[in-house]
Amino acid sequence: MKNVLSIQSHVVYGYAGNKAAVLPMQLLGVDAWALNTVQFSNHTQYQRWKGMVIPKEQIAEITQGIADIGALSECDAVLSGYIGAAEQGQEILNTVNAVKKANPNAIYFCDPVMGHPDKGCVVAPGVAEFLVSDAMSQADIIAPNLVELRELSGLTVENFSQALAAIEAILAKGPKTVLVKHLSKVGQDPNKFEMVLATQQGMWHISRPLHEFVGRDPVGVGDMTSAIFLANLLNGKSEIEAFEHTANAVNDVMTVTKESQKYELQIIPARNYIVNPISQYKAVKIA
Numbered sequence: 350m351k352n353v354l355s356i357q358s359h360v361v362y363g364y365a366g367n368k369a370a371v372l373p374m375q376l377l378g379v380d381a382w383a384l385n386t387v388q389f390s391n392h393t394q395y396q397r398w399k400g401m402v403i404p405k406e407q408i409a410e411i412t413q414g415i416a417d418i419g420a421l422s423e424c425d426a427v428l429s430g431y432i433g434a435a436e437q438g439q440e441i442l443n444t445v446n447a448v449k450k451a452n453p454n455a456i457y458f459c460d461p462v463m464g465h466p467d468k469g470c471v472v473a474p475g476v477a478e479f480l481v482s483d484a485m486s487q488a489d490i491i492a493p494n495l496v497e498l499r500e501l502s503g504l505t506v507e508n509f510s511q512a513l514a515a516i517e518a519i520l521a522k523g524p525k526t527v528l529v530k531h532l533s534k535v536g537q538d539p540n541k542f543e544m545v546l547a548t549q550q551g552m553w554h555i556s557r558p559l560h561e562f563v564g565r566d567p568v569g570v571g572d573m574t575s576a577i578f579l580a581n582l583l584n585g586k587s588e589i590e591a592f593e594h595t596a597n598a599v600n601d602v603m604t605v606t607k608e609s610q611k612y613e614l615q616i617i618p619a620r621n622y623i624v625n626p627i628s629q630y631k632a633v634k635i636a
């Protein structure tokens with residue numbers, strides 16, 4: 350069994366961060382060691398929440414605790430997502446370095462969760478700058494959405510070809526694989542939900558239905574996307590197989606969520622589709 354140290358948010362109610370990542374990875378047979386960066390009552394897109402940012406020292410302390418029992422070498426990947434404060438950033442990279450020292454085959458998957466003006470995702474000051482200046486170059490895989498693609502590349506991204514150029518710019522900054530979780534308005538078809546996977550072998554595109562949600566789009570989808578993609582890779586799937594499985598599994602969860610008419614991701618009711626998606630959308634090689 351493979352193991353992922355998942356350093357993300359924890360929400361007590363609902364699904365985002367580790368609550369959107371841990372169960373999907375475990376359903377796929379990969380164990381997730383949840384190290385929480387915050388403990389919030391709920392995700393921040395409710396615009397109100399209680400709880401706390403976990404002190405940065407906890408990241409090193411928990412890492413040391415796992416090292417002390419000789420288990421750090423069992424970690425096959427560090428997955429970072431929602432960071433609670435900028436000062437947690439370097440602690441996360443220290444943990445990545447410690448894991449890679451204990452297991453030279455381990456990888457670092459960075460989901461560069463940044464604040465999202467129109468979605469209302471609230472991220473602490475300085476986190477985006479840390480992701481651009483420090484985390485990106487250390488990441489083996491990075492999974493931006495459109496806002497994050499613009500910030501990480503530092504380029505204008507207003508159409509599909511500019512998105513591909515931005516991906517190339519990120520590949521030149523360290524990551525070996527870029528998974529664009531959502532092309533949003535720079536996709537080829539405004540009525541579809543599109544993703545791009547860029548690897549050392551080229552670029553692939555996948556398109557799935559764009560579900561219309563009344564009012565608010567569900568949150569935590571990017572976290573779930575990154576988790577499912579990583580778990581598939583650790584299970585030995587090719588990057589393309591992992592890409593297709595991820596797009597199809599996430600689409601099925603979105604379908605179940607839409608049918609439920611609930612705001613929170615319906616991961617538990619849709620749990621069988623995470624393992625065996627019914628959607629069958631295929632990746633198309635574009636470069």
Ligand SMILES: Nc1ncnc2c1ncn2[C@@H]1O[C@H](COP(=O)(O)OP(=O)(O)O)[C@@H](O)[C@H]1O
Pocket residue numbers: 465468494495530531533542557558559560561566567568569570571572600603
């Ligand atoms: N198939 C789909 N149809 C409609 N909306 C979707 C679909 N899949 C994901 N979404 C929505 O797209 C948005 C993806 O958010 P985005 O900021 O692009 O990435 P992230 O999920 O990392 O924040 C989310 O609001 C999610 O609810």
Ligand SMILES: Cc1ncc(COP(=O)(O)O)c(C=O)c1O
Pocket residue numbers: 358359360365366389391392393394431462469470471567568569570571572573
């Ligand atoms: C606490 C928390 N964790 C994680 C996320 C990331 O969610 P998403 O996967 O939609 O980017 C958010 C977004 O608002 C959040 O508030």
Ligand SMILES: [Mg+2]
Pocket residue numbers: 462463494571572
């Ligand atoms: Mg996100």
